[in-house]
Amino acid sequence: MMRGLERLEAGPEKLLCPEKHSFPWQVLAAEGESWLILRWKEKVADRPIRQLKQVVLEDFCGELTAEKESAQLFCGQIRLKVDYEENGPDQLTFSAEQAWREELMVEERSAVEKGEENSLLAQLWRRQAEVTEKSLFPSLLLNGNELPKDSFLPLGEKDTEEKKEATGAAGAKERTKGEETVGTEEGAEVGKTTGAEKETGAEKTKGARTWKVQAPWRCWVQECAGRIKPVCLKIHGAQVGLYTLLLEVVIKLGEDKEESSDRPPKPQAEPGAELPSAFRLTKEPGKLWTSVRENKLLLRMEDDAPAEVLGVAVERAFPCFSYDTQEQKLVWEYLRRLSVIYVSAREGGARFGIASHLEKEKALLENGAEALLPVALAAEREKGELTPVYEQTFLYSEKERFCLAMELEHESEERSAPGAWGKDAGGEELSKREAPPRCKPCARWLKKANGSREKQRMTVITIKV
């Protein structure tokens, strides 16, 4: 049964605010997929860095470690290596043409512009940051397909691979072991970054250095439908200062597309026929209301320039129902946060970012003119699309499916609560389960008294009414 759904507020342009880059990780969770940004920044060099040579993903693995309702927890490890070169003591050439003038300016400023200087410094807090897309320093942005394939194997599979190799030729076994030993000796502790390490031989004289990072990671994926596979999507390594290196990794935990393609495709269902799990309890006409709404939002990112959008996530919070007596419609209000994970076009600093737009939404729901609180409401988002319109502005289009239940098949105290909207609703399983037998008055106390220790000395409790 389809009913109309009105969207009352739809501004012409929504502003996406970039979130502060947090270290060492940042998570964006959507339905059925999550993105994990891992970040490290360290002052690695003793002398100014001359060149960033390469970033290598030495190891990447992850596996499903826990499952709770429809959410899955993935844990894994990542190991990266950055090769760079330091400047030699005599390679730091500088230009001195302006030095005399500037030193003189320091003295002159202190002499005459004291008052002005204070007012100018006060403007600092009001000043818009001057951002440029080019940087003085080098950086490397690698896509997943540029990285070695075997590093995408999940933990279990990787173990099997290594075992296979171990049972093979002795030489191969030794070589593998040898490489591992080198890694351990280098002091790569889990969760810690190893310092810059000197290379041997001819490279040492050139100032060649290596920075190794090894860390565990973990991430939840909500509302998992199929098999989830962690994928190292992108890696970014950059020099962010004279002595500092930054490493960023985006890991996507989404449905395994290869496995999905092996499986037979799902038959296309009629709109409204495939209901969210929370509403499988009532399929009788007049009790369940579903609707599909198409959203088109113009999103603008002012403080950053995205070069590529990796994904979109929508979260709703603080639902609140009321009834509009004039319109005779149910009013549903909630906070909606739309987040975008993107690769910034601006070089020089962190390039993987999350930008969000938070706003209050209000919708009028037709529910058969019943002035009753619905027993549950769920909203599902179909894949949204982000199309660039012009610089820093995108058109976001998505379809949302809402399901509103006005009655339950078997009413129970727990399930009638309005808080059971969305994923918390017990659904079919709860309806099948029989209600627990009611205890007799004071049975709780008597049961306690019948404990193993209390068997020998029975106590009689007398209650006077």
Add this chain to the structure above:
Amino acid sequence: MKEQPKKQQEDLLAQIRSQYEPELGLEGMSAAKMKDGWLLSRDPESEAGYALWEVHKDPERVRLALAWQEQVKAKGCAEVLTIRKTSQGESFIRREEGVFYLTEWVAGTPPEVDKRETLPAVARGLAALYKHNYLPVPGGQLSGQQLPGEPAPEELSLDEQAGLWLKGRQEKLTELLKPFHFWRENGATNDFERLYVENFPDLYARGQEALEKIVLAGADWGNMPVGFLLANLAAENFWQTREGIVILRTTDWQLGPLISSLALLLKMYLPLQQWNREVARETIRHYRACLPLRPSEKQYLLADLAFPSRFWLYTRQYCAGQEKAPVLAEKLKNYLYELTWQDQCLADLEQWLWEEEEAEQEKEGREKL
């Protein structure tokens, strides 16, 4: 200098010339315009005879500067120009257009500051000027004067004013804290801010250490010769003659420890020599030949050289929006590279200065015995 129509300039020059003794022969001289005044000569092809200087500053400050210049000249300092007084016996002429004064001119060329031998020569000229340093107000009081950079209270002694100058330095360093905390909290958005956040702790510590040493060196101002300082150490204020360097103008001045001028001179021109330790030593030797250095001055010199003054300048220019971030990032990177050379040079100078100090003490001890 204000641009004036030619006719107006000619009238002004004529009026000024008429205020000087006819024996000087100014009336018959042709005037050639230069940046800060005119060169007056009998024949345009020949060397100028006089220089007429135009200043746009507080006349009282000009009066003090000229009195200082006259005094040191009278004491035999050849490194400053001779001032010619008006018919009324005044050192300068005060007009709406500015303050004007006349000096003798000497034949020479602009100094080539990128040459190794220029810097020691300039240092020697500076020392010669400071050797006859003179406080023109009795009792060391500058009544109603404003110390550069500070709205100085009335009747401050020179010692107190020199202290204010030091306070200005400390304030510069303190100002650097605000942007650091701001960018660390809100994230750096460009190369300049990133370089700033990365290097601030080291540079701030360097500045603090320098100030501590300056305070220790001059805690007792009796050990630190304080006086008039030549504020304009730009190459255009020096003139290379056959006899040596001549200082063209003294009207830009401030008060402070005399040694701070040598420190500024080295900070300005030693980068052109890639902080060459030999040039640095030679420059100090030339200065010291004319004006010996006290131990406290040596300590001050080393500390002042290490003070990261240009770091403050770039930050200020960035915050005020005077320069674009990429330009300032490049400048800051360049400055940080320069500091590595400066450190090497300072380490050498420190060792050299204190070894010499010890040698002198030993020599004195032997002489006493």
